[in-house]
Amino acid sequence: MKPRRVSETIARRIQRGISSGKLEPGEKLPAERDLAKKLNVSRVSVREAYRSLAELGLLRVKRGAEGGAFIADVDHEPVTRSLSLMLRLGRTSHEELTEARVMLEPPIARLAALRANADDIRRIEDLVNKQEAAIKGNGDPRRYDLQFHRLVANCTKNLPLIIMMNALADLALEAFAKIDITRDVKRHVVDFHQRVLDAIRSRDGEAAHREMLRHVHDVQSRLGKAFERQLPGHEVRK
């Protein structure tokens, strides 16, 4: 309650302003020099406060003319990054990760099937098409994999679920990126995506749940085999 650093006091004040809605996304905060003068503190302290908030994803700082510190839009990317980092540091094994995905993703898919609107569905269709094309063109479809799971989570319109799904998918992709995959595997993955998409399109929650579960299990078994073959006893990160 009583911050010992000046910068912390300032940061907390601004954060309260954001939480309470007094400061809105896009709004510009005073230049470092100006706020320092106004609060009778050094520029260093203001700077440190801005830096902390930027680290949390609450501010965006730009330099140059017309630059400054702006209140950022609400975005879960920093949380996702932070969560991913913490899971990496915790040496999260791919078994743990898959366990969490098995628990979370099928229910998310079910909810997605019930809530998806036309726009959501169109976006997923576009993505799956791109992924198909990438396979035909011998490209790497993995970059689309993360996005697929994100889009499905978005259909739920549930922020906690969206954020958690993002973090997990982020980490799963990292594990997946470590192993080589054949054209057959690519085929399999996109087929599963297609089936989940079909289920969502026809508003069949149970089918979406079932197909997503099979998909995650499929990925799990491939990851398990691959890691056993390539990196015995190894974990997601180093």
Added chain:
Amino acid sequence: MKPRRVSETIARRIQRGISSGKLEPGEKLPAERDLAKKLNVSRVSVREAYRSLAELGLLRVKRGAEGGAFIADVDHEPVTRSLSLMLRLGRTSHEELTEARVMLEPPIARLAALRANADDIRRIEDLVNKQEAAIKGNGDPRRYDLQFHRLVANCTKNLPLIIMMNALADLALEAFAKIDITRDVKRHVVDFHQRVLDAIRSRDGEAAHREMLRHVHDVQSRLGKAFERQLPGHEVRK
């Protein structure tokens, strides 16, 4: 990939050191002045780097003699805080929150029943006892509520699940703290906790799942009614 700030370069280097295991928890980094000299940069830059990492929860800085910057133990508290903050800023409604909990908590309870060791169970027993005592002494048992859900999640030994559960419980507590509760409600809550505990103790995953689901639904309905009565149309945070 090419940080524009000097402090970012330094921060990234240290972060890589931590990720790769070259820097271990408890280890002391050079004093700001020393590292600045060594890298031929100003103390300000080093300081900013340390500050950023501290904000992410990767460092702990202490001042005074024998002070300095130390690699922090892996701890998900910063992530939890950050996630909670983002959910607040996203104006997460208690309906959304409950939806996520309904999805996550029962399966966690099931897994907890299968994995809990004697120590885990003892800790939960202690907590439930304390909670019972608090009710008899007319104290507020809510402070124990968050802890209960944390301990159950800990039984799973699954870091992603633990982190996500923490963040959700944190936020749920915040919503719960906003409403008044009667002695009857306190009774109900602790009864549910007792039943979940019993299920875990007897390794009955399905019972744990069922009781936890009922518990969350129970809380949901109470929250729903209370918010409708006290704060029509209101959400978790402002």
Added chain:
DNA sequence: ACTCTCCAATGGTCTGACCAATGTAATGCC
């Protein structure tokens, strides 16, 4: 009307100083 140059605003970095906290070692009292 278009392009180029210059400039003012603003964040980023540096220097060097002093303040504040904090653990330890020297000091002094009993």
Added chain:
DNA sequence: GGCATTACATTGGTCAGACCATTGGAGAGT
């Protein structure tokens, strides 16, 4: 000798003022 007190060295926290680097726009020149 043992315990409380004090002094001190170390280290993060803050300050002041300067200069650098980036950036977008205003104004000059065509």
